[in-house]
Amino acid sequence: MVRYIFKRIMYMIFVFAVMSVILFFLYNLIPGDPARAEVESMKDTLTPQEYQLRYEQARERLGLDDPQYIRYYKWITKVLQGDLGMSSAFKKPVSEIIGTPLGVTVFVNIFSISLAFLITIPLGITCALKKHSLYDKTVQVVTIIGYSIPSFIFGLLFIYAFAVKLQWFPVSGMNTANFQGTQWEAFLDTMKHLALPLAVLTFSSLGGLTRYVRAAMGEALTMDCIKTARAKGLKERVVILSHAWRNALLPIVTLLIGWIMSVFAGSLIVERMFNINGMGKFFYDSLVKQDYNVTMAIQLFYVILALLGNLITDISYGFVDPRVRVNR
Amino acid sequence: MGTNNNKRSDKRPSFFAVLLSNLFGGKKKLSIYEEAQIQSPMKTIVKTFSGNRVAMTAFGIWLLIFATVIIGPFLNPVNLSYSETSQINIAPGFDMMDVPKALQGNIKKISVGPTFSVGLSNDGQLYTWGKTKVTNVLDMKNIPAEFGNIVDIAVGFDHAIALTEEGKIVGWGNNRQQQITQPYELEFVNNIKEIYAGYQCSIVLTEDGYSIFFGNDRNNDYIDFHPYQYKLQKIALTADAAMGLTFDGEVVYLGNQQNSYVRIPENMGKVVDIAATASTVAAVNEDGKVFVWGNVSVDKGEGNVPEVDGKIVKLEGGRYHYTAVTDSNKIVAWGSDVLNQINIPANISTLEAKDLFVGFYQNYVLTDTDEVKPFGHKGYLMGTDDLGRDLFNRLLNGGRMTMTIGAVAVFISTFIGVVVGCISGYFGGKIDMFFQRISEMISSLPFLPFAMILSALIGNSMTANQKIFLIMVILGVLSWPGLQRLVRAQVLSVREQEYVTAARAVGINRFTIVFKHILPNVISVIIVSATLSFGSSMLTEASLSYLGFGVQAPQPTWGNMLFGSNNSIVIQNYWWRWVFASIALGACVICINLIGEGLRDAIDPKSQER
Numbered sequence: 001m002v003r004y005i006f007k008r009i010m011y012m013i014f015v016f017a018v019m020s021v022i023l024f025f026l027y028n029l030i031p032g033d034p035a036r037a038e039v040e041s042m043k044d045t046l047t048p049q050e051y052q053l054r055y056e057q058a059r060e061r062l063g064l065d066d067p068q069y070i071r072y073y074k075w076i077t078k079v080l081q082g083d084l085g086m087s088s089a090f091k092k093p094v095s096e097i098i099g100t101p102l103g104v105t106v107f108v109n110i111f112s113i114s115l116a117f118l119i120t121i122p123l124g125i126t127c128a129l130k131k132h133s134l135y136d137k138t139v140q141v142v143t144i145i146g147y148s149i150p151s152f153i154f155g156l157l158f159i160y161a162f163a164v165k166l167q168w169f170p171v172s173g174m175n176t177a178n179f180q181g182t183q184w185e186a187f188l189d190t191m192k193h194l195a196l197p198l199a200v201l202t203f204s205s206l207g208g209l210t211r212y213v214r215a216a217m218g219e220a221l222t223m224d225c226i227k228t229a230r231a232k233g234l235k236e237r238v239v240i241l242s243h244a245w246r247n248a249l250l251p252i253v254t255l256l257i258g259w260i261m262s263v264f265a266g267s268l269i270v271e272r273m274f275n276i277n278g279m280g281k282f283f284y285d286s287l288v289k290q291d292y293n294v295t296m297a298i299q300l301f302y303v304i305l306a307l308l309g310n311l312i313t314d315i316s317y318g319f320v321d322p323r324v325r326v327n328r
Numbered sequence: 329m330g331t332n333n334n335k336r337s338d339k340r341p342s343f344f345a346v347l348l349s350n351l352f353g354g355k356k357k358l359s360i361y362e363e364a365q366i367q368s369p370m371k372t373i374v375k376t377f378s379g380n381r382v383a384m385t386a387f388g389i390w391l392l393i394f395a396t397v398i399i400g401p402f403l404n405p406v407n408l409s410y411s412e413t414s415q416i417n418i419a420p421g422f423d424m425m426d427v428p429k430a431l432q433g434n435i436k437k438i439s440v441g442p443t444f445s446v447g448l449s450n451d452g453q454l455y456t457w458g459k460t461k462v463t464n465v466l467d468m469k470n471i472p473a474e475f476g477n478i479v480d481i482a483v484g485f486d487h488a489i490a491l492t493e494e495g496k497i498v499g500w501g502n503n504r505q506q507q508i509t510q511p512y513e514l515e516f517v518n519n520i521k522e523i524y525a526g527y528q529c530s531i532v533l534t535e536d537g538y539s540i541f542f543g544n545d546r547n548n549d550y551i552d553f554h555p556y557q558y559k560l561q562k563i564a565l566t567a568d569a570a571m572g573l574t575f576d577g578e579v580v581y582l583g584n585q586q587n588s589y590v591r592i593p594e595n596m597g598k599v600v601d602i603a604a605t606a607s608t609v610a611a612v613n614e615d616g617k618v619f620v621w622g623n624v625s626v627d628k629g630e631g632n633v634p635e636v637d638g639k640i641v642k643l644e645g646g647r648y649h650y651t652a653v654t655d656s657n658k659i660v661a662w663g664s665d666v667l668n669q670i671n672i673p674a675n676i677s678t679l680e681a682k683d684l685f686v687g688f689y690q691n692y693v694l695t696d697t698d699e700v701k702p703f704g705h706k707g708y709l710m711g712t713d714d715l716g717r718d719l720f721n722r723l724l725n726g727g728r729m730t731m732t733i734g735a736v737a738v739f740i741s742t743f744i745g746v747v748v749g750c751i752s753g754y755f756g757g758k759i760d761m762f763f764q765r766i767s768e769m770i771s772s773l774p775f776l777p778f779a780m781i782l783s784a785l786i787g788n789s790m791t792a793n794q795k796i797f798l799i800m801v802i803l804g805v806l807s808w809p810g811l812q813r814l815v816r817a818q819v820l821s822v823r824e825q826e827y828v829t830a831a832r833a834v835g836i837n838r839f840t841i842v843f844k845h846i847l848p849n850v851i852s853v854i855i856v857s858a859t860l861s862f863g864s865s866m867l868t869e870a871s872l873s874y875l876g877f878g879v880q881a882p883q884p885t886w887g888n889m890l891f892g893s894n895n896s897i898v899i900q901n902y903w904w905r906w907v908f909a910s911i912a913l914g915a916c917v918i919c920i921n922l923i924g925e926g927l928r929d930a931i932d933p934k935s936q937e938r
Contacts, residue, residue: 015769029785141382144925148917150867152874152890153910156899164900171896268776269871273894283777284875287784299781306772 001318008314012307019303020079024072027296035059079300085293089286094297098282102264104174105271105278108194109263112201116209117256119202124213128221128248129240139210146207154200155273162196169196172275197274201267212255213248220247253320254313261309265302373852376930383926390919393912397727406725408882410666412716414442414485414647414688417902420711420719424458425690425702431455433698439483439525440687442647444468446488452477454490458690459707462486464901468501483687484525491523497532505529507543514540526565533563537575539582549583556580564604564645566622571609573602579611593619603645603686605630605663610650616640618652628664636660644686646704651686659684659693667705676701711904714892723908726884730913733800733885734866740804741865742811742858746847749815754823754842763812771809775868779806780877796879799872803865811857818850852931856924863920870913886913 035058043051059065063074078085084094127136163171170176175190220226221244229239264279271280279298286294378384424443437448444458446468460469466486475498480491487501487508495518499508505528519535529543529550537560541550549569562573563582569589570582577598581590589609597613604610608622608630616639624631628648640660642653649663649670657680661670669689676693679701683694689705710719752763782802787795822828823846831841866886872878873887881888886909893899893906 015765015772018769019773026781026785031789140925141922144921145914145918148863148867148921149914150871150874152871152894153914156890156893156906156910159896160899160903164896265774268780268875272875284780287780288876295781299777302774302777303772306774310768310772 005311005315008311012311015307016303020076020300021072023296023299023303024075025068027292028068028071030290030292033064035062035064038062084297084300087286087291087294089289089291089294094293097294098297098301101277101279101282104276105265105280106263108197108271108276108278109201109267111194112198112205113259113263115198115202116205116259120206120209120213121252123206124210125217125240125245125248127210127214128217131218136214139214143207143210146203147211148207149204150269151200151204151267152269152273154203155196155270158196158200158203159273169193172273174276194276197270197276200270200273204270209255213252216248216251217244219251220244223247249320250317253316257309257313257316261305261312264305369852373927373930377926380926380929383922383929386919386922386926390916390923393727393916393919394731397724397731400724401728404721404724406721406884407666410715410717412647415667415712415716416714417905418443418459418708418712418716419461419902420708420904421459422707422709424705424707425692426457427692427700427702428455428457432700435694435698435700436479437481438685438692438700439481439488440646440685440690440692441468441483441488442485442688444483445687445690445692446481446483448478448481448490452479452493454478454481462501464897466502470500472498472500480520480523482523482525482530484530485527487525487528487530489523489525489530491520495520497523497530499530502528505544509542511540511542522562524563524565526570527567529565531563531565531570533560537561539563539570539572541570549585549587551582551584554580554582554584556582562602564602564609566604566609567606571602571604573599573611577613579609589622591621593621600641601643603643603650605645605649606647608645610643610645612640612643612652616655618643618650620650630663632662634660634662642684644684644691646686646691647688651684651691653681653684657681659691661691669704671703673703676703710908711902713889713905719889719904719908722884722889723886723912726886726889726909727912727916729796729879729883729885730866730869730887731916733796733803733869733879734862736800737803737807737865737869738858738862740801741808741861742854744805745808745811745857746815746854748808749812750819750842750847752812753816753819754838754846760816767809767812770806773806775806776871776875779803779868779872780875783872783877792880792883796883799869799878803868807861807865807868811854811861814853814857815850818853819846822846822849856928856931859920859924859927863917863924866913866917866920886916 035055038058039051039054042054046054063071066074082095084098086092087094087097090097123139127139130136159171162168170193174193175186176193179186179189181189223244225247226239226244229243230236234243267278268280268284270276271278272284275281283295283298286292286298424445427438427445427447431447431449434449434451435447436450439446439448441458443462444456444460447455447457449455454471454475456469456471461467463486468486468488475490475492477493478490479493482489484501484507487499487503489497489499489508492498497510497514497520499510501508503509507525507528507530514532517532517534517538517540520532521535522533524531524533526548527544529541529545529548531542531550532540534540537556537558539554539557539560541548541552547568548565554572556572556574559574559576560572560580561575564571564573566589569585569587571589572580572582574580577600579592579596579599579602581592583589593611596611596617596619597615599611599613602609602611604622608620608624610618610620610630612618616636618633618640620631620633625648630648630650633650636652636654636658638654638656638658640652641655644651646663646669649661649665651659651661651670653659659672659676659681661672663670665671667689669691679693680696681693682696682698685692685694690702691704693701693703695701708718708720710723713719713722748763748767752760779802783795783799787798790798819842828841828845831845832838836845869878869885870887870890873885874890876888876891879885879888881891889909890906893902898905
């Protein structure tokens with residue numbers, strides 16, 4: 001087991017290195033001269049010779065004339081020490097400003113993901129049990145519609161219905177400006193603002209998840225052990241919850257871990273739509289403002305998140321299903 | 329519970345059915361395995377699929393949408409540089425020329441605005457029709473009640489003024505430039521002959537040829553002390569200037585700028601009527617010869633005066649076209665035809681016109697029997713957007729773009745996925761290892777952020793068409809790992825079968841074995857996967873364009889048509905700007921996914937439980 005994890009981590013480091021090289025060269029495609037930008041403000045106060053000298057010194061110091069692989073080496077050593085560069089929009093180190101949006105995203109997504117799983121798991125199981133019944137067929141069609149419609153269309157519909165027509169919830173934002181009240185009231189206010197984005201996030205994930213759970217459960221129910229359990233005369237409840245569910249858990253765990261990882265990633269579309277200052281909107285805004293140090297940092301963060309997710313999935317297989325020997 | 333048992337008893341044929349089929353032969357129901365003996369798998373698939381009602385309905389709807397967006401753009405091509413400030417955010421509907429019944433046979437004058445018209449009846453009543461809601465706070469339908477009897481009416485861009493029986497000027501609509509506020513000097517005027525309204529301005533002309541201007545004099549070139557006061561018999565307003573016709577039949581410019589309107593043609597002789605479009609002026613002389621000058625545009629064609637029988641005696645100007653009456657009371661029109669405004673229907677071109685009212689995109693012909701026959705622009709099927717573009721046209725052309733991008737992206741991803749999956753599955757070993765690692769890396773990337781980065785970084789120095797191509801490639805190159813894994817698994821399971829071993833023993837080239845002998849066995853998986861990923865590619869393209877990182881406007885796609893609708897004002901007031909594109913995209917992807925599900929059920933005999 002330890003050897004396996006070690007191997008996986010080595011592989012992760014390899015993939016991370018490859019991805020960082022790709023990202024580095026991608027970002028180097030951006031036209032622009034940081035040295036020129038640095039000395040531009042002094043252009044009027046200096047003689048042309050002095051200006052040229054300063055410019056060349058800046059290029060030297062920033063290492064712009066070095067070969068690409070040396071620049072990459074310098075950059076990656078800085079990143080590994082936690083120095084992600086400066087944000088050009090905030091004029092602060094990236095590592096300082098990334099905390100707030102991350103907190104918001106985690107807060108929002110914990111709610112949406114727990115809601116989604118609370119709804120989809122029972123729904124998927126009941127569908128699998130009543131396969132090909134009217135109930136199942138209805139749910140199938142509804143879930144196809146659910147995952148065929150992009151979240152921004154749900155967002156537009158929900159805003160139109162609940163924020164504009166019924167005026168139950170605010171159109172966007174996280175809390176009322178200058179809100180006065182106790183902490184509990186402030187929490188309620190935030191929840192009121194988050195109701196629509198949460199609904200959209202949950203709704204747009206229902207379709208795919210339900211079908212996934214149904215498929216996993218359906219597969220598990222056709223296994224021989226279920227027939228045996230039924231033949232033994234076990235209660236149907238026990239057969240389903242104890243025997244079938246455990247077998248269905250394996251594919252669901254993969255999904256679950258992917259989703260837990262996405263707690264940190266944030267939704268680009270929904271956060272932008274409802275003006276929630278989470279990771280998705282942060283990424284979008286920095287990309288629009290061309291604040292590339294920030295987008296680069298978030299991108300690296302996403303890569304690490306995905307790799308960690310894969311690792312945890314693989315390891316957890318061993319716990320969920322003893323048949324899977326991870327140290328194979 | 330015992331659901332399984334119930335189902336089995338449901339499936340059991342009734343006693344009579346068994347009896348009948350035993351007696352008369354009947355049509356024997358075959359199991360999937362028996363069927364496989366007598367018909368090809370493809371035939372079975374087609375048969376099962378066509379028996380699936382939901383999937384067949386979806387297939388029909390999708391074919392309909394597909395045919396519409398493929399054929400539609402040929403009949404209704406998109407003009408990418410088109411924008412029209414007078415047609416912004418118009419609601420769907422064809423009521424722009426619906427003259428009220430009460431007005432028929434009783435008309436004194438009609439004055440036409442950008443999207444609405446105001447009619448004046450002989451008994452001094454005002455009627456409005458068309459899209460009167462000009463902005464979300466301004467509705468031209470709300471005529472103040474205290475006007476009394478009206479004798480003349482003029483409609484401008486978003487305001488209207490009227491002359492009352494007592495000789496007073498009243499008005500309603502947008503007043504930000506004081507274009508409906510009666511100026512002080514009008515208090516002493518009691519001989520008003522005619523009133524005019526233009527873009528943010530109004531002009532009053534008296535019987536003795538004196539003109540009074542009020543409203544925005546920055547945009548409209550007009551000076552109060554022009555040398556032609558007390559000499560004017562008629563005025564025509566372009567979108568930014570005023571022209572006058574003197575009692576002597578001379579055309580004069582009432583501003584002081586040196587622009588193209590000043591270059592009035594010489595040797596026109598005695599001019600009898602003038603008219604103006606948004607950017608040109610036309611005059612007709614005693615001999616019926618028409619002269620057009622100003623900013624005449626070649627593709628709008630305001631200057632292309634047609635040959636007419638007889639001579640033109642009366643001229644009226646719309647937004648970009650002219651309509652005229654000849655001495656034999658026939659109607660002719662020329663100029664721009666983008667909104668069908670010069671297309672005279674047969675029943676109007678033959679009749680005798682008593683009078684003619686024209687403005688913007690509508691023409692109203694008054695017949696001898698005092699009946700109004702309108703022609704021109706009726707309205708928009710799906711409304712217009714914030715640049716005045718017809719949304720139906722954009723929906724058709726956007727659909728073609730969205731489907732093309734989806735199809736090309738699927739083609740790219742299927743091609744890579746099949747090649748990599750086959751090679752990886754068949755050869756195994758180090759090649760397999762290499763491809764699997766690459767595939768894992770790509771699938772571990774968060775899709776949307778990475779696609780955005782690629783589109784922003786690589787695409788920032790590209791032309792519009794290159795960028796569209798870039799989007800296709802990005803979508804294709806980032807989405808092949810899923811199919812690759814499926815194909816690889818299938819190839820692995822087929823690889824050890826006897827016919828492959830036989831082929832190998834005969835010494836056939838390995839690539840021939842993979843692509844000619846093994847591939848046909850996994851084709852069904854590929855078809856299902858390609859169908860489903862066609863839907864998801866369309867969704868991804870829409871999401872990217874919705875975020876502003878996909879196809880850029882003015883090139884329409886279903887995603888970027890929704891790009892501007894992300895604020896509550898648009899969502900609330902201009903619902904047509906997001907509803908139609910959402911429905912089109914949603915319906916199309918739902919159908920594709922239903923087809924994909926149907927195909928999967930048809931191909932996978934296990935999933936049917938017959």
